[in-house]
Amino acid sequence: MAIQPVTHTRLHLPGTAPTAERPVRLVARDLDASELLAAHHHAWGQVTYALDGVVRVTVGSTTWIVPPQRAIWIPAHARHEVVTLEKARLRALYVQADAAPFQGKRCEVLEVTPLLRELVVALSQAEAGGPREAMLSTLILDELARSATLPICVALPEEKRLRTLCEMLIAEPASALTLEDWATRVGASGRTLARLFERELGMSFSQWRQQVRLAHAAPLIARGLPLSRVAAELGYASQSAFSAMFKKTFGQSPTAFFARGEN
Template sequence: MATLPVTHTRLHLPGLAPTPKRPVRLVARDLDASELLAAHSHAWGQVTYALDGVVRVTVGNSSWIVPPLRAIWVPPKQVHEVATLEKARLRAVYVHADSAPFHGSQCEVLEVSPLLRELIVALTQVHAGEPREAMLSALILDELSRSVTQPIRVALPDDKRLKQLCELLIAEPASPLTLDDWAQRVGASARTLARLFERELGMSFGQWRQQVRLAHAAPLISRGMPLSRVAAELGYASQSAFSAMFKKTFGQSPSAFFSRRAG
């Protein structure tokens, strides 16, 4: 385990990079709210996970809001950026490309089982090269391959005006502003913005805003916030309206979706 800042577009970490003999390495960072690990890439894959706190991971035109019950798999060579939405104990699990638990170039949202969490914690406590490190690494790789993926993703646009709107709404998911209101803020007509939402994101403004609100819901629910308060925090008219939209998107009620926490 090691602690270090990330400041380079391309990381070269001799001594920390995973190898065929040591395919799993772990880097720990305890970060305050609103810290940024600038966009970078590396030859190995990475599981981005926070023991506590909430982080936002951005890769290409997608962004994920990640609470402690979830992690993001970032494939090798993918440029990614990590921002803390609140104070977080970040644990980055580096995985050698030959041992990657997932194939392809797509990021995966992972459900972090209690076992996987404890394995990651245990890996922070071993010394480099110990036999225990190899055993923990093998178990982590096996548990990762069994992790259930969850579709919590917020698409991001390329157009600068639309991207500004999206960034502002991610920061204020409960905002009641209409598309006309946002148009005045970003310097484009509502009609232009509506067309850009459909062209670049494949959905309407309202649909995209729902995605953002549901992504923000995960950290709130995982901390045990009552659903009625979650609904109010995110701008829903009622708890039932929030629960209905959640079930429509994820195929489960919020309580069922997060039942592993209770278990």
């Protein structure tokens, strides 16, 4: 029997924990925009993935903006929250600790191949505990282990005023406000904020803003927007300026980079 998606954000659903006999379990949620899965953790690893829609995943002091061509691996015991930035069909794969495809405590951004996507869809339709579920689980674990990992993330600070600034800029990535402008909004001097950026995030305000804008690029490109529109949406003066910054950061043009997960 196919798994029926839930449409709520209650945590710790009964009967979904992975086991040695069923090392991969799928939890399906169909959620509207701006829904929150509050911060929580599991004794098992998790792949957070949306068949469609865009989600934001935050683990500790790092956040990711995740379109359908990407997924986030979250190791066991890592406290995480998920926010839907638009209507999304969220699919979480719970992975038993001994079967985890990645070692260590670091989260990973994964390319989702067409094969992995179809395996996730097939798992949602397989008979619970049956031989097909077992075979699909084995294939999913193998495909996850082969997935390319990507250096796309945005670091978050602890200091309250700087955190407020960062959250507002994540919500408004195209904003042209200067650091002094933001300082007025959050009740600190520009000099203080500049010191906080270096101390807590190890980079300048402009460098951090570039990371935010590049993180927002993936969902926009996934929607099929032309690069000129993406550049404008993210506050770049031109498509060439956006492409140059993207290539400087990732070593590839935006077109080449995002085509990798479609092959």
